[in-house]
Amino acid sequence: MRLKDKVAIVTGAAGGIGSEIVRIFVEEGARVMAVDLDKASVDAVANDYGDAVAAWACNVTDYGQVTAMMDAAVAAFGTLDIVVNNAGVGLPKPLLEHDPEQDWELTTAVNQQGVYHGLVAAGRKFVELGRPGVILNTSSVYGQMAAEMSFVYNVSKAAVDMMTKCAALEFAPHNVRVVAVAPGRVDTPMLRQYEALGLWEHIRREHMRDTFTQPEEIARVFAFLASSDANCINGTTVNGDDGFVNFKYPLLD
Incomplete structure (x- = not known):
């Protein structure tokens, strides 16, 4: 059990990847504060794990709420070892069709400002506790292309x-x-937006092995990176993309 006796916070915990991170962390021995914007959704995740998981509602775009989240995890479990800044949003939309205020501000606030808040608050909490820690951020291969x-x-x-x-x-x-993790094409509700656009088969073929990655596979990457087995991995982004960024869409079937 790689994370035995560790305490973790996972934001975006009601989503496809987030809920799997919670599950795998508990499987690996951690106690988890599962966090999402919607309390009912994150309660539903926590209810599966008894005392190993506590639920907390937080808007990561509000720094005060993020610091309260850190305090709540320590109050619930006595300490804090791992923070996963996983909350994120995305909506496929051509740039020329954007409403600059609506389409820029929400995604930037959650995906960028939310991670910034998590980094600052987690760093300060680890220093306050006087103990080492691990912060994991959910990126994407789209950050590289x-x-x-x-x-x-x-x-x-x-x-x-x-x-x-x-x-x-x-x-x-x-x-x-x-450390950041950059998933490729993961079969989640967010990615399923491309199904309605008629692009599902097209994007499936953009992985080397012609299949979508499953949320559990990404969650296991997070569990490894959170553990002492990954102690030498720091300040980098680890791709979980089945080679997506390393080859061009095949010309031949």
Whole structure:
């Protein structure tokens, strides 16, 4: 059990990847504060795990709520070892059809500002506790490449990659590691938006092995990175993309 006796916070815990991170962390021995914007949704996740998981509602775009979340995890479990900044949103939409205020502000607030809040609050909490810690950020392969209909999402995830590097450097003297995970095409409700656009088979073929990654597979990457087995991994983004960023869509069937 890689995470035995560890305490973790997971934001976006009611989503496809987030709920699997909670499940795998508990399987690996951790106690988890499962966090999402909607309390009823995160209660439903926590109810499956008894005392191992507590539910908390938090809007990650509000720094005060994020610090309260950190305090609540320590109050519930006595300490804190791992923070997973996983909350994120995305809506496929061509750039020329954007409403600049609506389409830029929401995605940037959740995906970029929310991770910033999580980094600052988690770093301060680990220093306050006087103990090492691990902060994991959910990025995306879209932070490393251009793509249609996802301008703001790509920009926000590129920011997550850079925030990961910079925070890791500043937190290193406090023995706090910071790593990002960049999923590729993962079969989640967010990705299913492309099904309605008639692009489902097209995007499936963009993985080397011609299949979608499952949320559990990404969750297991998070569990490894949160553990002492990954102690030498710091300040970088780990791709969980089945080679997506490393090859062009095949020309031949």
